[in-house]
Amino acid sequence: xxxxxxxxxxxxxxxxxxxxxxxxxxxxxxxxxxxxxxxxxxxxxxxxxxxxxxxxxxxxxxxxxxxxxxxxxxxxxxxxxxxxxxxxxxxxxxxxxxxxxxxxxxxxxxxxxxxxxxxxxxxxxxxxxxxxxxxxxxxxxxxxxxxxxxxxxxxxxxxxxxxxxxxxxxxxxxxxxxxxxxxxxxxxxxxxxxxxxxxxxxxxxxxxxxxxxxxxxxxxxxxxxxxxxxxxxxxxxxxxxxxxxxxxxxxxxxxxxxxxxxxxxxxxxxxxxxxxxxxxxxxxxxxxxxxxxxxxxxxxxxxxxxxxxxxxxxxxxxxxxxxxxxxxxxxxxxxxxxxxxxxxxxxxxxxxxxxxxxxxxxxxxxxxxxxxxxxxxxxxxxxxxxxxxxxxxxxxxxxxxxxxxxxxxxxxxxxxxxxxxxxxxxxxxxxxxxxxxxxxxxxxxxxxxxxxxxxxxxxxxxxxxxxxxxxxxxxxxxxxxxxxxxxxxxxxxxxxxxxxx
RNA sequence: GGCCCCAUCGUCUAGAGGCCUAGGACACCGGCUUUUCACGCCGGCAACACGGGUUCGAAUCCCGUUGGGGUCACCA
Numbered sequence: 252x253x254x255x256x257x258x259x260x261x262x263x264x265x266x267x268x269x270x271x272x273x274x275x276x277x278x279x280x281x282x283x284x285x286x287x288x289x290x291x292x293x294x295x296x297x298x299x300x301x302x303x304x305x306x307x308x309x310x311x312x313x314x315x316x317x318x319x320x321x322x323x324x325x326x327x328x329x330x331x332x333x334x335x336x337x338x339x340x341x342x343x344x345x346x347x348x349x350x351x352x353x354x355x356x357x358x359x360x361x362x363x364x365x366x367x368x369x370x371x372x373x374x375x376x377x378x379x380x381x382x383x384x385x386x387x388x389x390x391x392x393x394x395x396x397x398x399x400x401x402x403x404x405x406x407x408x409x410x411x412x413x414x415x416x417x418x419x420x421x422x423x424x425x426x427x428x429x430x431x432x433x434x435x436x437x438x439x440x441x442x443x444x445x446x447x448x449x450x451x452x453x454x455x456x457x458x459x460x461x462x463x464x465x466x467x468x469x470x471x472x473x474x475x476x477x478x479x480x481x482x483x484x485x486x487x488x489x490x491x492x493x494x495x496x497x498x499x500x501x502x503x504x505x506x507x508x509x510x511x512x513x514x515x516x517x518x519x520x521x522x523x524x525x526x527x528x529x530x531x532x533x534x535x536x537x538x539x540x541x542x543x544x545x546x547x548x549x550x551x552x553x554x555x556x557x558x559x560x561x562x563x564x565x566x567x568x569x570x571x572x573x574x575x576x577x578x579x580x581x582x583x584x585x586x587x588x589x590x591x592x593x594x595x596x597x598x599x600x601x602x603x604x605x606x607x608x609x610x611x612x613x614x615x616x617x618x619x620x621x622x623x624x625x626x627x628x629x630x631x632x633x634x635x636x637x638x639x640x641x642x643x644x645x646x647x648x649x650x651x652x653x654x655x656x657x658x659x660x661x662x663x664x665x666x667x668x669x670x671x672x673x674x675x676x677x678x679x680x681x682x683x684x685x686x687x688x689x690x691x692x693x694x695x696x697x698x699x700x701x702x703x704x705x706x707x708x709x710x711x712x713x714x715x716x717x718x719x720x721x722x723x724x725x726x727x728x729x730x731x732x733x734x735x736x737x738x739x740x741x742x743x744x745x746x747x748x749x750x751x752x
Numbered sequence: 753g754g755c756c757c758c759a760u761c762g763u764c765u766a767g768a769g770g771c772c773u774a775g776g777a778c779a780c781c782g783g784c785u786u787u788u789c790a791c792g793c794c795g796g797c798a799a800c801a802c803g804g805g806u807u808c809g810a811a812u813c814c815c816g817u818u819g820g821g822g823u824c825a826c827c828a
């Protein structure tokens with residue numbers, strides 16, 4: 252039995268935020284590390300593309316990873332045994348290995364410009380032929396490369412892809428044979444001297460002692476390149492496992508584009524990045540639980556799992572091979588369940604994160620009130636529902652917005668029956684000595700009895716009057732939460748709406 | 753198009769030759785509960801892509817077809 256400790260990594264690129272699919276990759280890697288004694292989860296930042304760098308990307312990725320609870324053992328702001336963990340700080344390493352390949356005749360300088368390459372591809376496409384970079388004969392010499400550089404031309408380094416098939420046993424897919432002869436001599440060092448993903452990834456995986464690479468299936472073809480590179484460099488090949496891909500319900504890829512499209516159409520943008528779910532009021536517990544079940548299952552019917560339980564039951568062998576579609580309704584159901592299961596303290600903590608992130612008025616409430624609000628909203632699906640249900644109670648009285656449809660339907664309809672109810676109930680509320688749910692209930696049900704009305708006939712107009720909408724916590728709780736002054740204020744104001752059209 | 757991967761209810765999946773009359777969850781439909789919105793409870797609908805083998809026996813193994821997906825960048 253090998254005793255070498257498991258070392259896995261999650262390697263995001265700061266060109267965007269933590270994607271839903273990326274979160275699953277991070278989670279599964281984290282799980283592998285947590286499952287084994289001494290296992291290490293490493294966070295490596297693949298910032299080798301300077302042109303696509305996004306400024307706030309990295310802090311957000313770190314923050315969201317932490318929000319999920321996927322804490323890394325090595326990486327930025329953590330232990331740095333085999334760092335640095337930013338590829339931009341490891342440039343000399345990549346240069347050294349590129350040179351090693353050059354010296355060994357396993358790589359060569361290539362002089363074509365991106366424009367020339369693009370033209371060749373275009374040409375091939377026109378002639379409906381397939382394009383593949385063809386190794387120049389003879390190969391450009393180091394002198395020629397030097398001359399080109401002096402002439403201001405960028406020179407790249409290409410790896411000589413061996414003409415043999417690469418076979419590997421994927422921990423998820425099983426034996427896979429990749430025809431390397433299909434692959435061209437790919438670039439390992441760009442014109443600006445920076446490494447491409449392939450070189451940087453292979454070098455770092457080796458130097459950082461990565462034992463297992465768990466990544467999306469879109470990387471499957473890259474594995475042939477990486478194994479070839481490892482062999483040429485004399486590195487050991489880690490174990491590979493390729494995760495099925497996650498799609499939208501309509502089969503399209505989940506991308507930030509979906510958000511832009513929705514915004515353009517005036518719709519609510521779908522959550523794509525972890526941050527979106529966080530802002531939308533989801534619990535990390537629910538997101539993690541749901542995400543873990545996309546491609547993996549316990550083998551029995553268990554679906555509700557805490558992170559700890561997932562650690563205990565997770566196995567790479569339990570990961571399926573087929574792609575999955577992301578069912579948002581199911582995530583919502585998971586969140587509803589988790590919201591009613593976690594402890595009040597935990598729920599409060601998560602709720603506050605939501606309020607601060609969204610900069611909502613309720614953020615300035617004290618914990619006791621917030622906890623009370625949460626209890627009154629029991630059954631909510633996301634924190635956004637809590638905001639929709641109780642948010643209006645915590646804005647200034649003159650800041651509530653009356654929903655036109657609600658006013659029309661509940662107050663104005665039936666010859667202003669709703670307004671009449673408000674007028675009838677107002678003096679009774681004004682006369683109340685104690686502002687408690689008991690007193691309020693006695694007061695309002697009393698009015699119902701006298702007028703032969705159903706509770707809803709009185710409660711709904713009051714609800715609309717004080718919240719501006721047809722939705723709020725139970726009516727007596729709502730009024731207590733609002734307080735006597737606020738309630739009376741708002742009802743008086745709502746009555747004035749009668750004269751407006 | 754070449755290469756590669758995949759294939760059970762609408763969706764996520766259980767199932768590793770007889771335990772399958774194919775199980776669970778979400779969604780959906782119906783009912784109950786109800787002062788709003790939710791929640792909750794009860795019930796129902798719903799799948800082994802197709803065709804060949806192998807076998808006493810196939811959702812499970814093999815081959816083919818079809819379908820879906822990935823990849824073919826000086827992006828990761």
